[in-house]
Amino acid sequence: MATIRDVSKLANVSVATVSRVINQSGYVNEVTEKAVRQAMETLSYVPSDMARSLAGKKSATIALIVPDILNPFFPELARAVEDAAHQLGYTVILCNSDHDPEKERNYFGMLKNKRIDGIIVASYTIHPQQLLELQRQSIAAVVIDNHFPSHPILALQSKNREGAVMAVRHLLDRGCTTIAHISGPLEILPSRERLLGYELVMREHGMFAPSLIAEGDFHVEGGYRAMQELLKLHPDIDGVFAGNDLMAIGALKALYIAGKAVPQDVKLIGFDGIALATVVPELSTIAQPIAEMGKLATHYLMRQIRNEPVECKTHELDVRLLVRQSTTD
Amino acid sequence: MATIRDVSKLANVSVATVSRVINQSGYVNEVTEKAVRQAMETLSYVPSDMARSLAGKKSATIALIVPDILNPFFPELARAVEDAAHQLGYTVILCNSDHDPEKERNYFGMLKNKRIDGIIVASYTIHPQQLLELQRQSIAAVVIDNHFPSHPILALQSKNREGAVMAVRHLLDRGCTTIAHISGPLEILPSRERLLGYELVMREHGMFAPSLIAEGDFHVEGGYRAMQELLKLHPDIDGVFAGNDLMAIGALKALYIAGKAVPQDVKLIGFDGIALATVVPELSTIAQPIAEMGKLATHYLMRQIRNEPVECKTHELDVRLLVRQSTTD
DNA sequence: ATAGTATGTGTAACCGGTACCGTAACTATG
DNA sequence: CATAGTTACGGTACCGGTTACACATACTAT
Incomplete structure (x- = not known):
């Protein structure tokens, strides 16, 4: 598996230049760029998201915690979340909590380890403290189908x-x-x-x-x-x-x-x-509006991730x- | 967010020792271990899976590609896969391909970038070459509900x-x-x-x-x-x-x-x-046997990941x- | 002519872990 | 008592990227 250094050698440039080509950032001469792309091609180089995440401090990954994907409410939610996330270049990790606080804590641990950027959680067993704890670790969170009026937690709920x-x-x-x-x-x-x-x-x-x-x-x-x-x-x-x-x-x-x-x-x-x-x-x-909820939740989450201003309160959606x-x- | 070095400083040991404590590998004195754990506690340190993956060359993540999670066949599959994976310490990324080869290729790219360990793919549009290509990048793959008799690809199918x-x-x-x-x-x-x-x-x-x-x-x-x-x-x-x-x-x-x-x-x-x-x-x-398929697929995948011998052929499951x-x- | 800006590239220090290697003390063995 | 094995650590070079900074050159405006 080729690395950025392999590419830089083959193209006779520094890794910085290759990085610039990959990220389309900074100045790169057209000719150089072509050479780099050529080198990437011949080595069939694929940049490692892992290394990138580590260096860049963002994983481009969010998690969706649902009680049980078998309940048909949640596939619709999952679908909407995944679509929205994918469009924004994010990957979605799926977790089934089974309404089990133990399993939930377990997942939270894993997700913290993974330094994921945010969590969308549909859970009725979750405690607001857990969410606040996440935010302290700068992991964004949005709650679906539940709410905590007395805490600064972004929640989405139908009427x-x-x-x-x-x-x-x-x-x-x-x-x-x-x-x-x-x-x-x-x-x-x-x-x-x-x-x-x-x-x-x-x-x-x-x-x-x-x-x-x-x-x-x-x-x-x-x-x-x-x-x-x-x-x-x-x-x-x-x-x-x-x-x-x-x-x-x-x-x-x-x-x-x-x-x-x-x-x-x-x-x-x-x-x-x-x-x-x-x-x-x-x-x-x-x-x-299940799909709408999923989409909205994802967008709110992104705003939190990007530190854009969002009201951390319960947003209510109309039913029909x-x-x-x-x-x- | 505390790092392993912060912990090592606070505990007056080297990062190597902290790493040993975390992984329970090598020799560590009981007293030292206690000190390290104490330090981890006070700093509320959580090791970064990202860094770990990068260093250790495995992501403990697999992907599940389905055409559409809205089709009730797939939540059952997803549930089984997620359960099995979670038990083995793996995380599952969910992807909806919508039977769209373009979207599928897109996902494959993302997943390669992420250096995930393996893919379980339920797709009817996929080409065997794509799977072989994956294997060349040492990403394990199992196909569900489809098969390629003339290629060395592990597939799972009902009769x-x-x-x-x-x-x-x-x-x-x-x-x-x-x-x-x-x-x-x-x-x-x-x-x-x-x-x-x-x-x-x-x-x-x-x-x-x-x-x-x-x-x-x-x-x-x-x-x-x-x-x-x-x-x-x-x-x-x-x-x-x-x-x-x-x-x-x-x-x-x-x-x-x-x-x-x-x-x-x-x-x-x-x-x-x-x-x-x-x-x-x-x-x-x-x-x-949908759940069975999911579980089996995950286990076969794990075997491939661990380079244990598996027959890369189509396995057929009984229906009832x-x-x-x-x-x- | 000269400062100032845009363009182009390299060096090296990170990110946060793992793991190999070295050192050193202590114990067991012949 | 020499030698080897066990226990307990520290140092440090990776993993594969990003990015701040330095440096060089060309072009513009004054």
């Missing part, structure tokens, strides 16, 4: 409560009178926000009852079980707001098995707007009601 | 043809007489293999007709369109073998809209065994028939 309100209002508009909610795990902030939105509207209409709420796990299976429980307690349910699309799909299965037709007997709406919610019947949902078959007769 | 045979036989067993096939893009090798398996069985039974085949795009949308076309030509179709699960979901939608009940009127089977095939009705499918609701009355 979860507002979205929940939209969802429940939509069910009411469609004539539902007994509306259940399948919440996500309540230690997760967005779950609580969505629950709150649900509660708000239900109370407004004097329809609130704790037994209309079941806690799921954000997965198909949990939605399925929660729906079964709910049906046992309230066979007359005619509307369901699931805390995310996966649980909505689980609910759909449970309803199907219970012989309830969607949307005729029960109207169902999810949250997230993942691409795969194209089941039969197609799922109405509150769509988060997507009316599809599961709430339309 | 696609065999799986297709199983799928069609299953439909026959269920009493289907007019069985259509929605193939994946035919420039993709596994698509052709599956098509071949289908054709084989159909010919065996004298049921083959080219018009029973429609080409899809491995996505829901393409499956949907292909199914519509097929129904136009053959309203009497009573069995469908889709080239992957996403297209099967698309077909399901088309059938639903056409008023065909699954599985009563038409039996439907997919391919892949992605976790999300839990729609209603649940999809029968030929399950690939999962009978679920879409083929069961």
